[in-house]
Structure formats: structure tokens, C-alpha cells
Amino acid sequence: MVAIYGHETNYGSYTGDFDLIRSLATLSWEGRRRTLFEPELLATLKMLDNGVPRSRLVGSWAGATGYPQFLPSVYLRLARDGDGDGKADIWTSEADALASIANYFVQSGWRAGQPWGVAVNVPTSFNRAAITARTQPARCPRVFNRHSRWLTIGEWRKLGMSLARDSWPADSVMATLLEPDGPGKTAYLLTGNYRAILDYNCSNFYALSVGLLADAVKQ
Numbered sequence: 001m002v003a004i005y006g007h008e009t010n011y012g013s014y015t016g017d018f019d020l021i022r023s024l025a026t027l028s029w030e031g032r033r034r035t036l037f038e039p040e041l042l043a044t045l046k047m048l049d050n051g052v053p054r055s056r057l058v059g060s061w062a063g064a065t066g067y068p069q070f071l072p073s074v075y076l077r078l079a080r081d082g083d084g085d086g087k088a089d090i091w092t093s094e095a096d097a098l099a100s101i102a103n104y105f106v107q108s109g110w111r112a113g114q115p116w117g118v119a120v121n122v123p124t125s126f127n128r129a130a131i132t133a134r135t136q137p138a139r140c141p142r143v144f145n146r147h148s149r150w151l152t153i154g155e156w157r158k159l160g161m162s163l164a165r166d167s168w169p170a171d172s173v174m175a176t177l178l179e180p181d182g183p184g185k186t187a188y189l190l191t192g193n194y195r196a197i198l199d200y201n202c203s204n205f206y207a208l209s210v211g212l213l214a215d216a217v218k219q
């Protein structure tokens with residue numbers, strides 16, 4: 001949660017100052033991504049209906065707002081009150097922002113007590129052709145096409161993976177392999193929790209840097 005907060009807005013220091021209604025009205029009219037932005041414009045109006053002050057409705061040029069940079073539809077669906085005042089104020093309350101990010105992860109299937117992934121060393125003679133994914137990704141294929149097929153941690157260990165740091169998740173945990181810088185460099189075995197980070201923002205470099213920052217925060 002803290003790593004997302006840090007990545008999205010540098011811990012609340014920059015949340016964007018575009019007027020959401022004006023930006024989303026333009027993006028809905030302009031046409032190229034109308035199906036994405038029109039519902040976000042309507043969601044912003046619903047936020048007003050729900051009592052969110054007009055002055056709060058600012059954010060990125062594409063409509064992401066507040067400490068967690070939620071789109072308006074995400075705010076309506078997932079924002080939560082974390083400090084007990086009955087309002088989900090993701091613009092000035094860190095407790096509300098972190099509770100809302102936590103709720104996002106709960107909804108994305110985050111499993112408590114499991115890491116997002118572990119850094120591993122791949123054996124030099126490793127046969128990568130044998131572990132290519134067998135299914136076509138349903139969304140953001142450029143991101144998921146870089147992941148191997150799913151194997152258990154126990155199976156990965158039998159294939160000769162060794163830990164670069166951290167400690168192994170349970171042998172039964174499923175993971176995919178990602179080598180962000182190509183063969184011979186640090187590789188990562190990624191659990192289902194990594195997919196929850198990708199739900200937030202579908203980019204391997206985003207999800208990896210959130211995961212690594214979260215590990216550093218924990219230390």
C-alpha cells in the first residue's frame with residue numbers, strides 16, 4: 001500500500017492539477033478513447049452527487065485523482081473510509097488513501113502472507129523454450145507475453161532456480177518467471193500477488209518497482 005502511494009504521487013506530494021470534469025469532457029468528446037472516458041466523466045458527476053466537494057475533483061490529464069490516483073469509477077467502487085469520519089477522502093487523508101488501496105488489492109485477489117515474487121538466479125544451461133506460456137493473455141499481452149507458464153515453487157526449485165535473496169514461498173505456491181533484462185541477469189518468480197499489482201497499472205516495470213520498493217519499506 002505504501003509502495004503504491006509512493007509510486008503514484010510521491011507520497012502525496014504530487015496528485016495532479018487538471019480539472020477532472022473539463023479533462024474528461026474533452027477526452028469523451030475527442031473520440032479516440034470515448035468508450036473509456038465517457039463512463040469516467042459520468043462517474044465524476046456521481047462523485048459530486050455523493051457529496052465530494054467540487055474543489056477535490058482534480059488530478060492527472062487522464063482523470064486519475066487523489067493520493068492513490070484512482071479513476072472516478074474506481075473511487076465509486078473501491079474508495080473506503082480509513083480514519084472513521086464516514087467519508088472516503090483520498091485527497092487529504094492518508095488513512096483513507098491507504099484503506100482504499102488496500103481495498104483495491106483485496107478486490108484484485110491479493111493473498112495475505114504471500115510475497116509478490118522473489119528474485120532468483122536462473123541456471124546457465126536453462127531451457128527457456130520448455131517453459132513458454134501455453135495460453136494467450138486476455139489483457140495487456142505485451143506485459144503478460146514476457147511471463148513464462150505457471151509452475152509451482154517446488155517445480156521451479158527442481159529446475160535449478162536458486163534464491164538471489166529473500167526466502168522461498170511455500171513449495172505449493174504457483175509462480176511465473178520473468179527476466180526483465182534478458183537471460184543471465186536477475187530474474188523473478190512472480191506469484192498471483194504480482195498480478196494484483198498489474199491490475200493497478202499493467203506494466204512489468206511498474207509492478208516490479210512497486211514490489212521492490214515494498215520489500216525495501218518492509219526492511
Ligand SMILES: [Ca+2]
Pocket residue numbers: 080081082083084085086087088089093096
Ligand atoms: Ca475518512
